[in-house]
Amino acid sequence: MNGTAQGEAMREEMLIVEDLLLTLMDDTSGAIAGEGTLYYTLGGAVLAELALRGHVTAADGDRGLTGLKVHAVSGRSIEDPLLRDAYEKTAERTRGVQTLLVEIGGELRGTILDRLVDRGMVSRERKRRLRLFHTTSLSVADSRHKAELLREVSAALVDGRTPSDRTAVLIGLISASGGLPSLHPAIPWSGKVYERAKEYEKGAWGADAVNAAVTRTVVAITVGSAVAATSAAD
Numbered sequence: 001m002n003g004t005a006q007g008e009a010m011r012e013e014m015l016i017v018e019d020l021l022l023t024l025m026d027d028t029s030g031a032i033a034g035e036g037t038l039y040y041t042l043g044g045a046v047l048a049e050l051a052l053r054g055h056v057t058a059a060d061g062d063r064g065l066t067g068l069k070v071h072a073v074s075g076r077s078i079e080d081p082l083l084r085d086a087y088e089k090t091a092e093r094t095r096g097v098q099t100l101l102v103e104i105g106g107e108l109r110g111t112i113l114d115r116l117v118d119r120g121m122v123s124r125e126r127k128r129r130l131r132l133f134h135t136t137s138l139s140v141a142d143s144r145h146k147a148e149l150l151r152e153v154s155a156a157l158v159d160g161r162t163p164s165d166r167t168a169v170l171i172g173l174i175s176a177s178g179g180l181p182s183l184h185p186a187i188p189w190s191g192k193v194y195e196r197a198k199e200y201e202k203g204a205w206g207a208d209a210v211n212a213a214v215t216r217t218v219v220a221i222t223v224g225s226a227v228a229a230t231s232a233a234d
Contacts (some may be wrong), residue, residue: 014119014145015080016169017045021112022121022146023153023170024179030122030138032109033179041177042112043105044222046086047097048169051215053078055087058097068097082111101222113138121145150186156200157193165215172200172219 020041024033034041047070050056055076058068072091078084086104095103116122123141126134140146153171156163163171174180175197181189203219 015045015082016049016166016173017042017082017108018112018115018119018121019145019149019166019170020045020173020177021109022116022140023149023174023183024177025122025138025140026182027140027143027146030140033182034177037177038109039105040101040222041105041173042108043101043103044176044219045169045173046083046104046108047090047100047222048173048215048219050083050087050090052165052169053083055083056090069094070097070100082108082115097222147186150183153183154187157187157196160196168200169215169219171197172203173222175201176219176222 021032024038025031026033032038047056051058053076055073055078056070057073058070070090071094072087074091078087089103090100113122113124117124119142121140121142123139125137125139127137149167149170152163152167153174155161156167156171174183180187180193180197183189187193201219203215
């Protein structure tokens with residue numbers, strides 16, 4: 001497999017959580033929008049992916065003190081180690097989604113950055129300052145995949161097109177993170193864009209499959225958790 005084909009194959013294997021972090025990262029400075037509640041949105045992205053793939057399920061009336069209870073669905077193999085680890089956490093015992101968001105998302109930032117660096121999407125460089133202190137800088141190394149993601153998000157939010165389930169999840173979580181305005185001008189910020197993004201936060205998109213219904217619920221709860229965490233910090 002040549003370098004171009006290998007790069008395309010790697011991009012096809014990207015998880016929603018990788019797309020999310022890449023999208024929220026500033027191309028040059030490496031700053032990540034929505035850092036304060038990143039563990040919620042990253043955890044939500046992983047749970048949403050598990051739901052879309054049919055590995056977890058939830059019933060709207062099945063709730064506990066920490067929100068909607070998420071159940072593991074047995075019988076299907078999971079090749080990706082990150083998804084497999086999150087699934088195993090879910091399978092240990094039935095817990096509320098808010099608990100899972102923290103348990104799954106708490107340590108994900110570094111893991112996802114490592115994966116993006118390995119894929120050649122992100123560059124990480126160590127520098128020495130004043131000959132004494134070492135700092136690490138991040139930047140987007142391969143912008144092609146991110147540009148395609150932004151085109152898909154723009155088509156939904158600016159042009160009103162119906163996105164894929166994956167893109168709908170991505171939009172809801174980007175909006176939940178508070179990072180959507182930072183994507184201007186790639187996603188021109190406007191009242192209409194804001195309103196449409198809020199609908200995706202609520203899980204209001206067209207898919208009607210069972211897995212998509214669970215995913216919509218996960219996204220909506222992730223949004224509520226992120227908002228609550230932000231309010232508590234204030």
